[in-house]
Amino acid sequence: MDTSSPAAFVNGGLLRMHVGRKVRTVIQVTRSDAGSVMGKSTDGCQLVVRGSPPAPLTSYVEVIGVAENESSIRAELWTNFGDSFDASNYDQLCQLANGELKHLFL
Amino acid sequence: MQANEFDGNAAFAGGGFMPSQATQTAPDRPSYSSKNSDARCLTPVTVKQLKDLSKVGESGISIDGVDVNNIVLVGVISKIDNAVSDCTFRVDDGTGWVECTKWIHEHVDSVEVDVISVGMYVRVYGQFKSIQSRRPITDFNEIAHHFLECIYVHLYNTKLRPRMTNATDGMTAQPQVANSNSGNHIMGFSHQTNSTNQFSNQYNTDEEQIRGISSMVLQYLRRPACLASEMGVSSDIVARELNVSVDKVRKTLDFLASEGLVYTTTDDHYKFTDA
Numbered sequence: 001m002d003t004s005s006p007a008a009f010v011n012g013g014l015l016r017m018h019v020g021r022k023v024r025t026v027i028q029v030t031r032s033d034a035g036s037v038m039g040k041s042t043d044g045c046q047l048v049v050r051g052s053p054p055a056p057l058t059s060y061v062e063v064i065g066v067a068e069n070e071s072s073i074r075a076e077l078w079t080n081f082g083d084s085f086d087a088s089n090y091d092q093l094c095q096l097a098n099g100e101l102k103h104l105f106l
Numbered sequence: 107m108q109a110n111e112f113d114g115n116a117a118f119a120g121g122g123f124m125p126s127q128a129t130q131t132a133p134d135r136p137s138y139s140s141k142n143s144d145a146r147c148l149t150p151v152t153v154k155q156l157k158d159l160s161k162v163g164e165s166g167i168s169i170d171g172v173d174v175n176n177i178v179l180v181g182v183i184s185k186i187d188n189a190v191s192d193c194t195f196r197v198d199d200g201t202g203w204v205e206c207t208k209w210i211h212e213h214v215d216s217v218e219v220d221v222i223s224v225g226m227y228v229r230v231y232g233q234f235k236s237i238q239s240r241r242p243i244t245d246f247n248e249i250a251h252h253f254l255e256c257i258y259v260h261l262y263n264t265k266l267r268p269r270m271t272n273a274t275d276g277m278t279a280q281p282q283v284a285n286s287n288s289g290n291h292i293m294g295f296s297h298q299t300n301s302t303n304q305f306s307n308q309y310n311t312d313e314e315q316i317r318g319i320s321s322m323v324l325q326y327l328r329r330p331a332c333l334a335s336e337m338g339v340s341s342d343i344v345a346r347e348l349n350v351s352v353d354k355v356r357k358t359l360d361f362l363a364s365e366g367l368v369y370t371t372t373d374d375h376y377k378f379t380d381a
Binding site: 006060062077079081082085090092093096097103104106 | 154
Protein backbone atom coordinates (compact mmCIF):
# COMPACT_ATOMS: atom_id res chain seq x y z
CA MET A 1 0.00 0.00 0.00
CA ASP A 2 1.26 3.44 -0.87
CA THR A 3 1.39 4.89 2.56
CA SER A 4 2.49 8.34 1.58
CA SER A 5 -0.74 9.78 0.31
CA PRO A 6 -3.87 10.05 2.39
CA ALA A 7 -7.09 8.51 1.15
CA ALA A 8 -10.31 10.48 1.22
CA PHE A 9 -13.39 8.91 2.81
CA VAL A 10 -16.00 8.70 0.08
CA ASN A 11 -19.42 7.28 -0.61
CA GLY A 12 -20.98 6.88 -4.05
CA GLY A 13 -21.94 10.50 -4.41
CA LEU A 14 -18.62 11.88 -3.24
CA LEU A 15 -16.49 9.64 -5.46
CA ARG A 16 -16.74 12.04 -8.40
CA MET A 17 -15.00 14.75 -6.39
CA HIS A 18 -11.87 12.62 -6.10
CA VAL A 19 -11.50 11.04 -9.54
CA GLY A 20 -7.86 10.20 -10.14
CA ARG A 21 -7.03 10.37 -6.44
CA LYS A 22 -6.71 7.92 -3.62
CA VAL A 23 -9.98 7.13 -1.90
CA ARG A 24 -11.36 4.72 0.66
CA THR A 25 -14.87 3.48 1.00
CA VAL A 26 -16.93 0.60 2.27
CA ILE A 27 -19.27 -1.26 -0.05
CA GLN A 28 -21.82 -3.98 0.44
CA VAL A 29 -20.92 -6.69 -2.03
CA THR A 30 -23.65 -7.57 -4.52
CA ARG A 31 -21.62 -9.53 -7.02
CA SER A 32 -18.07 -10.67 -7.25
CA ASP A 33 -16.19 -11.94 -10.28
CA ALA A 34 -12.56 -12.61 -10.86
CA GLY A 35 -11.09 -9.21 -11.37
CA SER A 36 -13.93 -7.05 -10.14
CA VAL A 37 -16.57 -6.69 -7.48
CA MET A 38 -19.88 -4.89 -7.76
CA GLY A 39 -21.32 -3.42 -4.65
CA LYS A 40 -23.63 -0.86 -3.13
CA SER A 41 -22.02 2.15 -1.52
CA THR A 42 -23.11 3.42 1.88
CA ASP A 43 -25.38 5.93 0.16
CA GLY A 44 -26.98 3.39 -2.15
CA CYS A 45 -25.03 3.91 -5.38
CA GLN A 46 -23.79 1.03 -7.49
CA LEU A 47 -20.02 0.96 -7.61
CA VAL A 48 -17.55 -1.25 -9.43
CA VAL A 49 -14.28 -2.08 -7.77
CA ARG A 50 -11.59 -3.58 -9.96
CA GLY A 51 -8.75 -5.63 -8.64
CA SER A 52 -8.30 -8.95 -6.93
CA PRO A 53 -10.52 -9.29 -3.92
CA PRO A 54 -9.59 -11.62 -1.09
CA ALA A 55 -11.42 -14.90 -0.85
CA PRO A 56 -13.67 -15.39 0.97
CA LEU A 57 -15.29 -11.98 0.82
CA THR A 58 -17.55 -10.83 3.65
CA SER A 59 -20.72 -8.79 3.01
CA TYR A 60 -19.01 -5.50 3.70
CA VAL A 61 -15.56 -4.76 2.41
CA GLU A 62 -13.43 -1.68 2.66
CA VAL A 63 -11.45 -0.81 -0.42
CA ILE A 64 -8.64 1.66 -0.64
CA GLY A 65 -7.49 2.60 -4.11
CA VAL A 66 -7.65 5.14 -6.89
CA ALA A 67 -10.94 6.47 -8.21
CA GLU A 68 -11.12 5.80 -11.93
CA ASN A 69 -14.38 7.61 -12.56
CA GLU A 70 -17.50 8.49 -10.65
CA SER A 71 -18.60 4.90 -10.26
CA SER A 72 -15.47 2.82 -10.29
CA ILE A 73 -12.39 2.34 -8.18
CA ARG A 74 -9.19 0.46 -8.87
CA ALA A 75 -8.47 -1.11 -5.54
CA GLU A 76 -5.03 -1.56 -4.02
CA LEU A 77 -6.09 -2.77 -0.62
CA TRP A 78 -9.08 -4.79 0.43
CA THR A 79 -10.20 -5.38 3.99
CA ASN A 80 -13.09 -7.57 4.96
CA PHE A 81 -15.34 -5.62 7.30
CA GLY A 82 -17.58 -8.49 8.26
CA ASP A 83 -21.28 -9.00 7.82
CA SER A 84 -22.64 -6.48 10.27
CA PHE A 85 -21.60 -2.93 9.68
CA ASP A 86 -23.37 0.34 10.25
CA ALA A 87 -23.47 1.79 6.76
CA SER A 88 -25.40 4.93 7.63
CA ASN A 89 -22.88 5.75 10.34
CA TYR A 90 -20.04 5.43 7.84
CA ASP A 91 -21.99 7.46 5.32
CA GLN A 92 -22.37 10.34 7.76
CA LEU A 93 -18.63 10.14 8.44
CA CYS A 94 -17.92 10.48 4.69
CA GLN A 95 -20.06 13.58 4.50
CA LEU A 96 -18.42 15.16 7.53
CA ALA A 97 -14.91 14.23 6.39
CA ASN A 98 -15.49 15.96 3.05
CA GLY A 99 -17.21 18.98 4.50
CA GLU A 100 -15.95 21.61 6.85
CA LEU A 101 -13.88 19.04 8.74
CA LYS A 102 -11.78 18.08 5.75
CA HIS A 103 -8.68 19.54 7.36
CA LEU A 104 -8.67 16.79 9.97
CA PHE A 105 -8.29 14.19 7.27
CA LEU A 106 -6.64 15.47 4.12
CA MET B 107 -30.99 17.65 31.86
CA GLN B 108 -34.11 16.41 30.19
CA ALA B 109 -34.65 12.72 29.76
CA ASN B 110 -34.98 12.91 26.00
CA GLU B 111 -31.81 14.74 25.23
CA PHE B 112 -28.84 13.07 23.72
CA ASP B 113 -25.80 14.19 25.60
CA GLY B 114 -22.94 13.69 23.20
CA ASN B 115 -20.52 14.39 25.98
CA ALA B 116 -21.80 11.52 28.08
CA ALA B 117 -21.72 9.17 25.10
CA PHE B 118 -18.09 9.88 24.49
CA ALA B 119 -17.15 10.56 28.07
CA GLY B 120 -16.23 7.01 28.98
CA GLY B 121 -12.49 6.42 29.14
CA GLY B 122 -11.69 10.06 29.68
CA PHE B 123 -11.98 11.16 26.06
CA MET B 124 -13.43 14.56 26.74
CA PRO B 125 -11.07 17.21 28.01
CA SER B 126 -11.79 19.07 31.23
CA GLN B 127 -14.19 16.47 32.51
CA ALA B 128 -14.20 18.34 35.79
CA THR B 129 -16.75 20.78 34.43
CA GLN B 130 -19.24 18.10 33.41
CA THR B 131 -22.05 16.69 35.49
CA ALA B 132 -20.35 13.40 36.41
CA PRO B 133 -20.39 13.76 40.19
CA ASP B 134 -17.60 11.36 41.02
CA ARG B 135 -14.95 13.32 39.10
CA PRO B 136 -12.71 15.33 41.37
CA SER B 137 -12.20 18.86 40.18
CA TYR B 138 -8.65 19.24 38.99
CA SER B 139 -7.35 22.41 37.51
CA SER B 140 -7.97 22.40 33.80
CA LYS B 141 -4.34 21.83 32.91
CA ASN B 142 -4.18 18.66 34.99
CA SER B 143 -7.38 17.13 33.75
CA ASP B 144 -6.48 17.80 30.15
CA ALA B 145 -3.22 15.97 30.51
CA ARG B 146 -5.01 13.00 32.01
CA CYS B 147 -7.44 12.65 29.18
CA LEU B 148 -7.19 10.42 26.17
CA THR B 149 -7.77 12.22 22.90
CA PRO B 150 -8.72 10.44 19.70
CA VAL B 151 -6.70 11.82 16.81
CA THR B 152 -6.05 11.25 13.16
CA VAL B 153 -2.45 10.92 12.00
CA LYS B 154 -2.96 14.08 9.97
CA GLN B 155 -3.62 16.01 13.19
CA LEU B 156 -0.35 14.70 14.63
CA LYS B 157 1.56 15.62 11.49
CA ASP B 158 0.16 19.15 11.52
CA LEU B 159 1.35 19.46 15.10
CA SER B 160 4.92 18.57 14.32
CA LYS B 161 4.94 20.95 11.37
CA VAL B 162 4.16 23.84 13.64
CA GLY B 163 7.04 22.66 15.82
CA GLU B 164 5.39 22.96 19.21
CA SER B 165 7.16 21.28 22.05
CA GLY B 166 4.25 21.35 24.49
CA ILE B 167 1.85 19.20 22.62
CA SER B 168 -1.60 20.57 22.12
CA ILE B 169 -4.36 20.16 19.60
CA ASP B 170 -7.10 22.76 19.19
CA GLY B 171 -5.91 24.47 22.31
CA VAL B 172 -6.11 21.43 24.54
CA ASP B 173 -2.99 19.89 26.02
CA VAL B 174 -2.65 16.44 24.61
CA ASN B 175 -0.46 13.77 26.02
CA ASN B 176 -2.37 10.54 25.71
CA ILE B 177 -3.81 9.74 22.34
CA VAL B 178 -5.78 7.07 20.56
CA LEU B 179 -5.22 6.12 16.98
CA VAL B 180 -6.98 3.65 14.76
CA GLY B 181 -5.33 2.34 11.62
CA VAL B 182 -3.70 -0.44 9.67
CA ILE B 183 -0.27 -1.82 10.48
CA SER B 184 1.84 -1.35 7.39
CA LYS B 185 5.25 -2.33 8.74
CA ILE B 186 6.61 -4.13 11.77
CA ASP B 187 10.19 -4.20 13.05
CA ASN B 188 10.59 -6.61 15.90
CA ALA B 189 13.68 -6.27 18.04
CA VAL B 190 14.56 -7.77 21.41
CA SER B 191 13.67 -4.88 23.67
CA ASP B 192 11.11 -3.08 21.56
CA CYS B 193 8.84 -3.34 18.60
CA THR B 194 8.44 -0.55 16.08
CA PHE B 195 5.50 -0.56 13.77
CA ARG B 196 3.92 1.82 11.35
CA VAL B 197 0.26 2.67 11.67
CA ASP B 198 -1.59 4.06 8.68
CA ASP B 199 -5.08 5.42 9.26
CA GLY B 200 -5.79 6.72 5.79
CA THR B 201 -4.80 10.28 6.67
CA GLY B 202 -1.08 9.50 6.96
CA TRP B 203 1.20 7.17 8.82
CA VAL B 204 3.16 7.35 12.02
CA GLU B 205 5.86 5.23 13.59
CA CYS B 206 4.98 3.75 16.95
CA THR B 207 7.27 2.07 19.43
CA LYS B 208 6.24 -0.51 21.96
CA TRP B 209 8.74 -1.28 24.68
CA ILE B 210 9.01 -4.90 25.62
CA HIS B 211 9.72 -5.33 29.31
CA GLU B 212 8.01 -8.58 30.13
CA HIS B 213 6.77 -11.72 28.47
CA VAL B 214 3.26 -10.28 28.43
CA ASP B 215 4.43 -7.49 26.16
CA SER B 216 5.98 -9.85 23.64
CA VAL B 217 2.83 -11.96 23.52
CA GLU B 218 0.87 -8.85 22.67
CA VAL B 219 3.27 -8.06 19.92
CA ASP B 220 3.05 -11.51 18.36
CA VAL B 221 -0.65 -11.15 17.78
CA ILE B 222 -0.18 -8.09 15.62
CA SER B 223 0.50 -8.61 11.95
CA VAL B 224 0.83 -6.46 8.87
CA GLY B 225 -2.42 -5.47 7.24
CA MET B 226 -4.40 -5.72 10.45
CA TYR B 227 -6.54 -2.90 11.82
CA VAL B 228 -5.59 -1.88 15.35
CA ARG B 229 -6.47 0.70 17.95
CA VAL B 230 -3.39 2.22 19.56
CA TYR B 231 -3.16 3.99 22.90
CA GLY B 232 -0.08 5.85 23.88
CA GLN B 233 1.80 9.03 24.35
CA PHE B 234 3.01 11.15 21.55
CA LYS B 235 6.53 9.90 22.13
CA SER B 236 5.90 6.24 22.75
CA ILE B 237 3.10 3.71 22.51
CA GLN B 238 1.76 1.78 25.46
CA SER B 239 -0.70 -0.69 24.15
CA ARG B 240 -2.67 -1.73 21.17
CA ARG B 241 -5.19 -4.32 20.34
CA PRO B 242 -6.60 -5.72 17.12
CA ILE B 243 -9.99 -4.59 15.95
CA THR B 244 -12.75 -7.05 15.23
CA ASP B 245 -15.76 -4.79 14.96
CA PHE B 246 -15.03 -2.47 12.08
CA ASN B 247 -17.65 0.03 13.16
CA GLU B 248 -14.91 1.05 15.59
CA ILE B 249 -13.05 2.65 12.72
CA ALA B 250 -15.88 4.96 11.73
CA HIS B 251 -16.55 5.58 15.40
CA HIS B 252 -12.96 6.59 16.07
CA PHE B 253 -12.97 9.19 13.32
CA LEU B 254 -16.32 10.51 14.45
CA GLU B 255 -14.86 10.89 17.93
CA CYS B 256 -11.96 12.86 16.46
CA ILE B 257 -14.46 15.11 14.77
CA TYR B 258 -16.53 15.51 17.89
CA VAL B 259 -13.62 16.33 20.14
CA HIS B 260 -12.27 18.76 17.56
CA LEU B 261 -15.58 20.58 17.32
CA TYR B 262 -15.97 20.55 21.06
CA ASN B 263 -12.55 22.05 21.58
CA THR B 264 -12.83 24.68 18.93
CA LYS B 265 -16.43 25.72 19.30
CA LEU B 266 -17.80 24.94 22.69
CA ARG B 267 -14.86 25.22 25.05
CA PRO B 268 -14.12 28.88 24.34
CA ARG B 269 -17.79 29.61 24.93
CA MET B 270 -17.77 27.70 28.18
CA THR B 271 -14.93 29.66 29.65
CA ASN B 272 -16.56 32.93 28.62
CA ALA B 273 -20.07 32.20 29.77
CA THR B 274 -21.19 33.88 32.94
CA ASP B 275 -24.10 31.71 33.89
CA GLY B 276 -24.56 28.01 34.29
CA MET B 277 -26.94 27.55 31.37
CA THR B 278 -24.13 27.39 28.85
CA ALA B 279 -22.02 24.91 30.79
CA GLN B 280 -23.45 21.82 29.13
CA PRO B 281 -22.87 21.23 25.43
CA GLN B 282 -26.28 19.63 25.20
CA VAL B 283 -27.73 18.33 22.01
CA ALA B 284 -31.48 18.51 21.73
CA ASN B 285 -33.61 15.45 21.32
CA SER B 286 -32.80 13.71 18.08
CA ASN B 287 -35.44 11.07 17.64
CA SER B 288 -34.67 10.57 14.01
CA GLY B 289 -31.64 8.54 15.02
CA ASN B 290 -29.42 10.85 13.03
CA HIS B 291 -27.25 11.61 16.01
CA ILE B 292 -24.16 12.59 14.14
CA MET B 293 -25.83 15.21 11.97
CA GLY B 294 -27.42 16.45 15.13
CA PHE B 295 -23.97 17.16 16.58
CA SER B 296 -22.58 19.41 13.95
CA HIS B 297 -25.73 21.43 13.57
CA GLN B 298 -26.80 21.63 17.13
CA THR B 299 -23.36 22.60 18.33
CA ASN B 300 -23.60 25.78 16.33
CA SER B 301 -27.14 26.65 17.18
CA THR B 302 -26.73 25.98 20.88
CA ASN B 303 -23.93 28.54 20.96
CA GLN B 304 -25.90 31.34 19.40
CA PHE B 305 -28.95 30.36 21.33
CA SER B 306 -27.38 30.42 24.73
CA ASN B 307 -25.66 33.73 24.28
CA GLN B 308 -28.64 35.66 23.00
CA TYR B 309 -31.58 34.17 24.82
CA ASN B 310 -30.31 33.31 28.24
CA THR B 311 -32.94 35.23 30.19
CA ASP B 312 -35.72 33.94 27.98
CA GLU B 313 -34.57 30.40 28.40
CA GLU B 314 -34.63 30.74 32.17
CA GLN B 315 -38.32 31.57 32.01
CA ILE B 316 -39.32 29.11 29.34
CA ARG B 317 -39.06 25.62 30.67
CA GLY B 318 -39.64 22.11 29.47
CA ILE B 319 -41.27 21.74 26.11
CA SER B 320 -40.79 25.34 25.04
CA SER B 321 -37.03 25.15 24.90
CA MET B 322 -37.20 21.80 23.11
CA VAL B 323 -39.60 23.22 20.53
CA LEU B 324 -37.46 26.26 20.03
CA GLN B 325 -34.32 24.22 19.57
CA TYR B 326 -36.11 22.09 17.05
CA LEU B 327 -37.28 25.09 15.10
CA ARG B 328 -33.79 26.52 15.12
CA ARG B 329 -32.41 23.52 13.27
CA PRO B 330 -30.96 24.56 9.89
CA ALA B 331 -33.46 22.35 8.06
CA CYS B 332 -36.37 24.12 9.75
CA LEU B 333 -34.88 27.55 9.31
CA ALA B 334 -34.33 26.89 5.63
CA SER B 335 -37.90 25.83 4.92
CA GLU B 336 -39.99 28.76 3.72
CA MET B 337 -43.25 27.34 4.94
CA GLY B 338 -41.97 26.51 8.36
CA VAL B 339 -42.87 23.38 10.25
CA SER B 340 -46.32 22.15 11.13
CA SER B 341 -47.10 21.48 14.76
CA ASP B 342 -47.83 17.85 13.90
CA ILE B 343 -44.30 17.30 12.78
CA VAL B 344 -42.86 19.08 15.79
CA ALA B 345 -44.99 16.94 18.08
CA ARG B 346 -43.92 13.76 16.37
CA GLU B 347 -40.24 14.63 16.30
CA LEU B 348 -40.17 15.63 19.96
CA ASN B 349 -42.44 12.84 21.09
CA VAL B 350 -44.85 15.24 22.75
CA SER B 351 -48.62 15.42 22.35
CA VAL B 352 -49.87 17.72 19.61
CA ASP B 353 -52.01 19.63 22.11
CA LYS B 354 -49.04 20.51 24.28
CA VAL B 355 -47.02 21.51 21.25
CA ARG B 356 -49.78 23.78 19.96
CA LYS B 357 -50.12 25.46 23.35
CA THR B 358 -46.37 25.91 23.53
CA LEU B 359 -46.23 27.31 20.01
CA ASP B 360 -49.04 29.74 20.82
CA PHE B 361 -47.13 30.90 23.85
CA LEU B 362 -43.90 31.24 21.88
CA ALA B 363 -45.76 33.18 19.19
CA SER B 364 -47.15 35.56 21.75
CA GLU B 365 -43.63 36.08 23.02
CA GLY B 366 -42.53 36.84 19.50
CA LEU B 367 -40.09 33.98 19.33
CA VAL B 368 -41.91 32.17 16.57
CA TYR B 369 -44.43 33.23 13.97
CA THR B 370 -47.02 31.50 11.86
CA THR B 371 -46.58 31.28 8.13
CA THR B 372 -49.70 29.44 7.03
CA ASP B 373 -52.23 27.42 8.94
CA ASP B 374 -50.51 25.57 11.71
CA HIS B 375 -47.03 26.16 10.35
CA TYR B 376 -44.44 27.84 12.49
CA LYS B 377 -41.08 29.37 11.97
CA PHE B 378 -38.52 30.69 14.37
CA THR B 379 -38.32 34.48 14.36
CA ASP B 380 -35.06 36.13 13.45
CA ALA B 381 -33.57 33.14 11.62
